[in-house]
Amino acid sequence: MKQPPALLEIRNLAVEFQMHGTPITAVKDLSLTLRAGTTLALVGESGSGKTVTSQAILGILPRSARISAGEILFTPPGEETVDIAQLHPDQPAMRALRGDQISIIFQEPMVSLSSMHTIGNQIMEAMLLHRDCSKQEAREATIEMLRLVGFPEPQKAIKRYPFELSGGLRQRAMIAMALICRPALLIADEPTTALDVTVQAQILKLIKSLQQEFNMAVLLITHDLGVVANMADDVVVMYHGEVMERGPAKALFEAPRHPYLKALFSAVPHFDMRAGERLTPIREIEHDIDHFRRLRTPWTEEQMTAGPHLQVSQLSKSFSAHSGSWFGGGEVHHHLAVQDVSLEIGCGECFGLVGESGCGKTTLSKMLMRAVQPDSGKLLYNDRGRMIDLLKLEGEELRAFRPKMRIVFQDPFSSLNPRMTVLNILVEPMQIHQVGDAASQLQRARELMALVGLDPRYLNRYPHSFSGGQRQRISIARALALDPELLIFDEPVSALDVSVQAQILNLLKDLQHELGLTYLFISHNLAVVDYIADRIGVMCRGQLVEVGRREQIFRNPQHPYTKALLAAVPYPDLSRPLDFELLESGRHNVPELWPDPYCAPSDGDLELIEIEPDHQVRRQPIEQLERSLMS
Known part of the structure; x- marks a missing residue:
């Protein structure tokens, strides 16, 4: 099967920071290729250079940083290739790319969104900057995008402020802002790190479905190998600014070769651990007790x-x-x-x-x-x-x-x-x-x-x-x-x-x-x-x-809510994908929608009932359940 064309190609990229006059290399000799409609995961710990790479692509590096070598070749569909590394961050050509052809979802939406403006105004701003349209057209497009990202009552949501929203809805607002101009490349920088596992599953499902709808490439930046297993086609593993291992996700998960990647797998807690088995961090803490x-x-x-x-x-x-x-x-x-x-x-x-x-x-x-x-x-x-x-x-x-x-x-x-x-x-x-x-x-x-x-x-x-x-x-x-x-x-x-x-x-x-x-x-x-x-x-x-x-x-597990939480934990295992459908609707945490005997009837209450020694579940008492079945 013919591969899609390369949308983003980074060749031998190096980024350095000036610290008190001394250059510190944050990214060294990085090369990767991202094709249209595919997902590339950039994996590594904090300080490995993942976010610096995304900043270089967007032209938003801090003042103390500069691209010291390499190329960032970006080829929008139907247009000529641009070397982003050669563009000044404030140049019109770079500003035209940023937010239009290339967008980003940041890790913490509450920090990234303005608390003084409604989410509607913030999403519309990107469209008004990059599209020749009226405010009414931008408003209608914003309502439609909020509907696409799963906002309840999008007509009302555009008037709400970020502090009125839950963490999951704030992240959906960030995704709507990033996608309002239908970018060719979406950079997702730790998009689910601080979210509940159930909300995380919903956000990952949302990114996947929107990617298919817009034929969009996704550069996923994360340290969570469970997220990588459910999202990525290809993986690049970084450590201290350098690439340790790269390849298709299937090859890296089934047969990791580099000791660093093996160590990352050993550090992830999972449900199959044996009694007494310890996690193996890359650097153990030596403490004096x-x-x-x-x-x-x-x-x-x-x-x-x-x-x-x-x-x-x-x-x-x-x-x-x-x-x-x-x-x-x-x-x-x-x-x-x-x-x-x-x-x-x-x-x-x-x-x-x-x-x-x-x-x-x-x-x-x-x-x-x-x-x-x-x-x-x-x-x-x-x-x-x-x-x-x-x-x-x-x-x-x-x-x-x-x-x-x-x-x-x-x-x-x-x-x-x-x-x-x-x-x-x-x-x-x-x-x-x-x-x-x-x-x-x-x-x-x-x-x-x-x-x-x-x-x-x-x-x-x-x-x-x-x-x-x-x-x-x-x-x-x-x-x-x-x-x-x-x-x-x-x-x-x-x-x-x-x-x-x-x-x-x-x-x-x-x-x-x-x-x-x-x-x-x-x-x-x-x-x-x-x-x-x-x-x-x-x-x-x-x-x-x-x-x-x-x-x-x-x-x-007995309770439907417990089962939903268990289903939402992403495994670093390609053979155990997340059940997105179970959590997509958000019905798992609505008590009125739980099946009998876990749903409270109108004529009684639920109780914590012991179903085996030391194991209790909130459900209807047997007598009450029998009465409701008879009626």
């Missing part, structure tokens, strides 16, 4: 049997919103974020909590930390044999309790103060709780750095000088500064490279085992939770719909 092990006193049998480490009983929380103007008025809408959640976390256990964005996971964690006051329910904490009602703690009692339970957030760059050194970040909790003097606090900070595998000499650096994985390790060190017993992790690895993710997950498993810690691990990625958790709770619309041991959840 001895000092902390000597300081900690093991729990006695009597303390552990006094009750679970944390017992949550019928916890609920609702939020109110006004639909009127800035000055009040209008209707008050109540949103039930968490509804009658009950769970137990045993001493030394890792309990995984999974679900999509908006299901109530983070609200629940904030209530456990007493950052948000619940409307109703009960929280009991086992303080080494003494059961404490956390909701009754106030003032100094609550302040004295806080060191026992700490939290690690999703984005370490947002949660670490950029104006504080790592030393100040680590000693701040000790200063607030008046633990030790300055000398002992400094010593503790050094020991914390060693605990998470970082050089204590980095204590005087600021957060911006660390990689994402290193910043997350600093967040973990800060959480451990006051020697807590229970840690809450809220999506701690969702935005990290697979190898860095493997580093952090292995570190957390080691710390839990060696220090006897208890974890609540919150994530939307079931494969990650499968690797680290002992028991798992699946949450949807503020309720737990299934709870069980990890092997029960994955080998014998």
Whole structure:
């Protein structure tokens, strides 16, 4: 079969940055070919040169960067070949290509979209710049494009602002903006990294279908080999700016040759892992645990049997919103974020909590930390044999309790103060709780750095000088500064490279085992939770719909929502493609559309019912189901 013509051909590309007068090579001798209607995946960790390559293609390199060698040959359908490397970024010929023939979807739509303009205005702008059309024509084309990318009620959506949209809808708006001019080449730079697995599957399906409709070439930039397996025709693997391996996706997945690509495969968590098997990151974290092990006193049998480490009983929380103007008025809408959640976390256990964005996971964690006051329910904490009602703690009692339970957030760059050194970040909790003097606090900070595998000499650096994985390790060190017993992790690895993710997950498993810690691990990625958790709770619309041991959840899932989450995890395996059709309609998380006995009848409620030891599913009771069938 005759191959389609080359749309983009990069030959021996080199890009360098000037850092204090010294040239630093970010991309070295890169060559690749992308043909019309095909998908080429550019794979590698952060810092491998993937995004710099996309910036060079679009002519949007930072001021400190320049193309020092090579060609970027772009041949639009029916037009002459252009060497983008020879065009000035502000040249009319480059501006005519950018946004018209070549478009890009960025990783974080909330950062890329203007919060001051409606999405309709932002999508229309691209068309008005590149097409000779009226505002009315551009508006109609925008409505049609929003319909194509799956927006509900596109006529109303054009008037909405980015902050009014979910992460998945913001990403769809970005795709609509990128495709409004029907480009020949779409660059997708980590388009699904921070999205739920179900939304990710929907976005990937959308890109595939639009690619077929417009016969568009896609340059997919990602570190997720599961995404590559479901999207790419060809793959180029990069490391430190150089190509390590290239070829058809089938050849690279079935017989990877380069050690770096093999190492990437070994770092991906999957459901087929054997008991006790560890992920293999490219660079393992060497951490020093001895000092902390000597300081900690093991729990006695009597303390552990006094009750679970944390017992949550019928916890609920609702939020109110006004639909009127800035000055009040209008209707008050109540949103039930968490509804009658009950769970137990045993001493030394890792309990995984999974679900999509908006299901109530983070609200629940904030209530456990007493950052948000619940409307109703009960929280009991086992303080080494003494059961404490956390909701009754106030003032100094609550302040004295806080060191026992700490939290690690999703984005370490947002949660670490950029104006504080790592030393100040680590000693701040000790200063607030008046633990030790300055000398002992400094010593503790050094020991914390060693605990998470970082050089204590980095204590005087600021957060911006660390990689994402290193910043997350600093967040973990800060959480451990006051020697807590229970840690809450809220999506701690969702935005990290697979190898860095493997580093952090292995570190957390080691710390839990060696220090006897208890974890609540919150994530939307079931494969990650499968690797680290002992028991798992699946949450949807503020309720737990299934709870069980990890092997029960994955080998014998019962609830339709759990099955949908499992189906949405992309495997780095060509023989196990995603079931796009199952998730395309977005019906998987609508309780009214679930089949019996998981759909609540009009004359009754659903209950968490034990279907086997330690395995509970939210469904209709047998008696109630029999009544509804008879009627």
